Amino acid sequence: MPSQAQRFRDLLARGDLIIAPGVYDGYSARLVEAAGFETAATSGAAISNSVLGIDDIGVMGLAENLGHCRNIARSISIPLTADADTGYGNPMNVHYTVQQFEQAGLAGINIEDQVHPKRCGHMPGKEVVPLEEMVKKIEAACLARKDDAFVIIARTDALAVEGIEKTLERIRAYVAAGADMIFPDAARSEEDIKRIVDASGAPVTINMGFGIRSRPTTPTIPLPTLAKIGVRRISLPRMLPAAAILGMSRALDCMKETIRTGVPADRPDLAVGIDDIMKLMGYDEMRALERRLLTFEQLSEKYGSND
Secondary structure: OOOHHHHHHHHHHHOOOEEEEEEOOHHHHHHHHHOOOOOEEEOHHHHHHHHHOOOOOOOOOHHHHHHHHHHHHHOOOOOEEEEOOOOOOOHHHHHHHHHHHHHOOOOEEEEEOEOOOOOOOOOOOOOEOOHHHHHHHHHHHHHHOOOOOOEEEEEEOOHHHHOHHHHHHHHHHHHHOOOOEEEEOOOOOHHHHHHHHHHHOOOEEEEOOOOOOOOOOOOOOOHHHHHHHOOOEEEEOOHHHHHHHHHHHHHHHHHHHHHHHOOOOOOOOOOOOHHHHHHHOOHHHHHHHHHHHOOHHHHHHHHOOOO
16 A cells, blocks of 8 residues: 555646645544545644644644644545644754654655744744755755655745745755755745746645635635646645634624523534534444444443444
8 A cells, every 4th residue: 555655746746736725633634535635734833723722933842743743644544744844953853853754644744944933934024044954954854754755845935035036046956955845935926936836846835825715925826827837736724724713703602692692592504413523533433343343241331232
């Protein structure tokens, strides 16, 4: 059976535009797979926000991110790439980071050229490390992997700091160092993206943020346009967290109104049923496994003698 990394490589080789919704927990990951998407990507910002309850300012460490990504990866069967921030230090740290994420079952990771501690790519105040340092990080990442299919995604935040010409210089150097994919975050225009694709010589992935609504940084560009330019993957890191926040806010507002009026609410438009949750999370499969592995006495204790 091919590794998840090889499966992701196969998707890239197919030539179609790949859409990778951003995931941050078991619910979001399983929903992406159930919706028919062929791959997903963790959102470091969403994990930092949802798990630690803090902004994406480089506070989340390797162990916290790695453990969470491992759990997400083993909950789905589609290839998952992870956001590994700056690699958590110098090239030696990157070497260890790659080994850990590969062992965790990921298909590949982003490593960015921001100064550590990093910031969300769409926040002001970013700084980038010297080009030579990032080149060494990419070399370390490529050296560390045991499976050559494991994808090293070189993310650059240089557009906001150094402009397009320096960004193109960095991209060429990163590809020459062994990067498998280029991720220019906070791309400012369709023209910038086209120049990056033309210069990279490697697949390019673009962050389209919310996907279904605009934002003040990267403009919302039609997917067919991005495909025509030559972009190979689109990530949507903010779409599902934003949708979940809106859904939870509306449910809480409904509950507050129910408390005020004393009238019970029945709002299937605001919440799925328990059967939907059980189907999404594979309860039937787990029940079948219990029947196979547990004794009659154990099953009787759990479900009664008629199970």
